[in-house]
Amino acid sequence: MMSEKIAVAVDDLTVAYNYKPVLWDIDLSIPEGVLMAIVGPNGAGKSTLIKSILGIIDPIAGSVKIYGKPYSKQRDQVAYVPQKGSVDWDFPTTALDVVMMGTYGALGWIKRPGSKQKKQSLEALEKVGMLAFKNRQISQLSGGQQQRIFLARALVQNAAIYFMDEPFQGVDATTEIAIINILKELRKAGKTVIVVHHDLQTVPEYFDWVTFLNVKHIATGPVKDIFNDDNLTKTYGINYKVAVQQ
């Protein structure tokens, strides 16, 4: 199922906000073809890790390689689903328009999306079950529907590696199932999927690979091997069971 190829290699990564370290000396390698959760308490730097891998935040030390090359040379290999709350959903645009944005990277500067891009976007909308809503203004969508739109936008990028920042945050149960099914499909197609995840209870059910993170990198590996009390305690402290209940 899994090849030995390394999709993402993080080397000695240190990130600071206002000169306060939020990630310290992270070494991490993610093999190709895994469906991986990044877990850790609030403020552990989970989103920051993704953002610095994607070049949104500049690290103060260390390097990131995507299939052996810096991210700037591998953009077409990578798709990103930001946190739903990071954008203004009252923006005057439609669901289809947002999904089309996924094609902009491949288009490059100035070139406009055409019928080919539109077709790809409609397919992606269909895949997430949102085709009927393609002309809906995005503020009129429910939280779960908005999340699906974001997922469709990433699908359009047709990448090898998908980074997702809390895709299950504030979505209904149906959407959660729909999303996880799509993620599993992606893995089946040989893609690598990396998800910032909050809900520890669903980790064994959804994911096959997991990274524990709390400012420092604690452990990475197959869920069945390393998702245990020992690592949970190291990440969340002695009271981690409280965190699981949340």
Add this chain to the structure above:
Amino acid sequence: MNPMLEIQLIAAVTAAACAVPGVFLVLRKMALISDAISHSILPGIVIGFFITHDLASPWLIILAAFSGIITVVLVEMIQKTGLVKEDTAIGLVFPALFSIGVILIAQNANDVHLDVDAVLLGDLAFAPFDRWMVDGSDWGPKGLWIISIILLISLALLVAFYKELKLSTFDLGLSSALGFSPVLIHYGLMSVASVTTVAAFDAVGAILVVALMIAPAATAYLLTVDLKRMLLLSVLFGIASAIGGYWMARLLDASISGSITTVLGLLFLTVYLLAPNKGLIAVLFRQSRQRIEVSLLTFLLHLNNHDSLEERRVAHLQEHINWHRVRANSVLDLAVKNNMIIIEDEVVSLTDKGLEFTERALDYIMTNKDEKIEDMKDDFFLFRG
């Protein structure tokens, strides 16, 4: 009293009266509300003048101040509809009301002793001519009386509600939990700001009122975070700029209120650049030091994480941590100077002190007590970055 002294006195009292509500506006992130109020009281003043025919009438002040409150309410109403974002709501309301005021003045230019210049600049130079006569005896300029009374009222309110104001400014949740109505304090503050703006409008005009409200408070805020000290400092800055501005205006033969604002601007610029902790120079200095010190921490942690000889070679470190040679060298230097590491045969190792420092720092970060790292640095560092 001679007119020169009287003008300075009016300017100084106006500045002090503006500084007091200004502090709270700045702290409550409502500085732009003062901008909105100062513009939109104009129609209130003009209409008030039609009714009272006296620019210094208390009725006019109340009427105009009321139009300030209406602005605040209107802005809040538009915000509540969710049709536009909040700052757009402010930006829509005040130009419209100000325009109505300007047009009313232009239409009735002959009846109103207001012209567009007075709207923008006030007429401080003429303030001493409008005197308060009681039974033929001269009690001094009316403007001075009005603004002094307003200053006294707002000082009295400040003293009476100091605790409530402070609490609702810094901890809204707690203050409502304790039963102080935040809404009441909000509108109380807005009323004081409106009344002060109307009274100061006479002296310095619509837009410069904003400067008198915000600039002293902002300048003081760069020097202290203590509320009492901030209030005191902003009143002082206001008064100093008023008097300094007066003399500058005489020197240049230019508008007094323009000069006062310019002095305020220079004062702010100076403090902005030179304030000991929060000034630009101090901030840049501190940031560059923090940058190198965070790099040092990173470097020490890296050593702590990797025991193998290979990972600790100087050349390897440079390549691995992905720093330029210069930065890597300055970090190495700093670490050696502070006895955090020793270098033998191009291999770096942590000293006991370095180890202790690293582990304590990491502990603080993991437990979200980052601020303690700064204190710790004082204990460990012989030389700072």
Add this chain to the structure above:
Amino acid sequence: MELTDFFTNYTLRTITLGTAVLGAICGMLGSFAVLRKQSLLGDAISHAALPGIAIAFLITSAKDSNILLLGALVSGLIGVFWIRGIITKTHLKTDTALGLILSLFFGFGMLLLTYIQKQPNANQAGLDKYLFGQAATLVESDVRLMLIVTGISLIILLLFWKEFKLLLFDKNYALTLGFNTRFIDGLISFLIVLAIVIGLQTVGVVLMSAMLLAPAAAARQWTNSLGVMVGLAAIFGACSGVFGTAISASQPGLSTGPVIVLVAAVFVTVSFIFSPERGILFKQLRLIRNRRELELKKTLYFMYDIVRKHEDVSRPHAIRILNNFQGFTKNTLSQLAEKDWITIQGQNWSMTSTGFETAANLYNKNLPEP
């Protein structure tokens, strides 16, 4: 002034063209300012432009409006950078930074203006127009400049449309796709500053920001498409410009700025109230209708509760058994009948099969989702 003057009078035509073009560019670029949540930055920039105009005049002692506008541009940009510096390097917040720069620069500008007015030799007349704007002073070369700036902005807008939209909606995402967001951001900011500066002569520094905001805020209410919004804002802006100029030209002593702003405010008010989807009026109507609908359904549900205990759904019941139900009035009853949910015969009512189904569905919907 006669209406025919408008089309025959050369000067008037120039002025009208100028204000129309200005309104269009302000509406267009103002849409971006509003969507970037930087509505009041424009206010600070336009006020900050004043000392630049005065200094340019002091240096060149020329009234060439292009040089004065260059001064305005420079000091407006200094204002922007200083605001950024205050926000990023100190703990003062955005609103304080905007208010500070706005009032301090403006005060300094007023100091310079009054200083210039007292100079004996200077031909200082005409600087006043930059305060509240005087469209009547527009000459052909001014309008030509506006046309050129608008043309360039339009071309840039069309070329980088996709990038602008992406940046405005989701900046981080744009970054991961490999777009230089700092460049796009800078381009938008620069265009906005440019629009402000060329509008100063017509609308004035004091009210320029409203010219950016009002058409965009009005246009936003009528559409959910960025393209249509920008286009509509341009049209609203142009109309405000033309009507405002016409009204102010018909009365002596009236500056153009305030009149244009009031016309734009009318557009905003009408849009806020009457826009079909977002407008307050229709929203309120929908709210009332929904509330009535809910009342109706509550009554139906109460009836359903009575009916379903019996074998025969359409069995008639006495109206008075509804009396202890609160939401019930004669009116609701006839409305229910109108919807064909019940039928009324004398003092009795009976539920139809459609009514029964509707009520049953109502019940299902209330169940939590599986």
